[in-house]
Amino acid sequence: MSWYQKQIKLAAYPKGCHLVHQEIVSQVPEIKQYKVGMANIFLQHTSASLMLNENCDPDVRTDMDMALDRVCPDNLPYIHTDEGPDDMPGHLKTGMIGVSLNIPITNGKLNTGTWQGIYLCEHRIYGGSRKIVVTLQGEKK
Numbered sequence: 001m002s003w004y005q006k007q008i009k010l011a012a013y014p015k016g017c018h019l020v021h022q023e024i025v026s027q028v029p030e031i032k033q034y035k036v037g038m039a040n041i042f043l044q045h046t047s048a049s050l051m052l053n054e055n056c057d058p059d060v061r062t063d064m065d066m067a068l069d070r071v072c073p074d075n076l077p078y079i080h081t082d083e084g085p086d087d088m089p090g091h092l093k094t095g096m097i098g099v100s101l102n103i104p105i106t107n108g109k110l111n112t113g114t115w116q117g118i119y120l121c122e123h124r125i126y127g128g129s130r131k132i133v134v135t136l137q138g139e140k141k
Contacts, residue, residue, distance in 0.1 A: 002037075004030050004136040012129045013122045015086070017051070017061040017068075021117040025110065028134050032108040037138015039110060042100040044131045047083075047090030047124050049097035055117025068093050068121070090123030097121055105138055 008027040010020055024041065025031065031039065043050045054060040071093075078088035101118065104111040112118075120130065 002034075002136075002138065002140050006030070006134050008132050008134060010120055010130045010132060012127065013120060015122050015125050015127070016065045017053075017119050017121045019055055019058075019061065019117050020120045021055060021110075021112075024118055024132065024134070028136075030136060031105055031110065033140050034105045034108060034136060034138045035141045036107075037105040037136060039103045039105055040100060040133075040135040040137075041103065041118065042133045042135070043120075044133060045099070045127075046094055047087055048099075048127055048130055049094045049119075049121040049123065050099055050101050050132075051097055051119040051121055052101055052103070052112065052116050053119055054115055056115050061119065064119075064121070068097075068123075071096070084124075086123065086125050090127075093121065093123045105136065108141065 006028060010023060041050060072089040074086050074089050080088045
């Protein structure tokens, strides 16, 4: 059984849901060394989320962002506003969606479904670049 851990950085994205699957995989080529295992992908932020969802039609990402804004609108009378009016709605969305994914590794690849990809859901207007810790565990080839 082998363990490996690495911190990676995602580019800054505007508010919305963004397909970052390839951006993550390209920064962790060590996945290719695993025959079978698990990848934990952990976002080190509280106003953005990680999600596994539809990776083909970009309308899904647009609709997801629209629906999240309806569930947690920016214009409620939030008390926590020190970091701006979009911060508390970002925390709420992060709490609902989550900041980590566990994805099986099979024969050197993330074993996602045919139409699945990793999203970064950026809940802030100016969230900046985001840090992710990727932990791999499993049997190497």
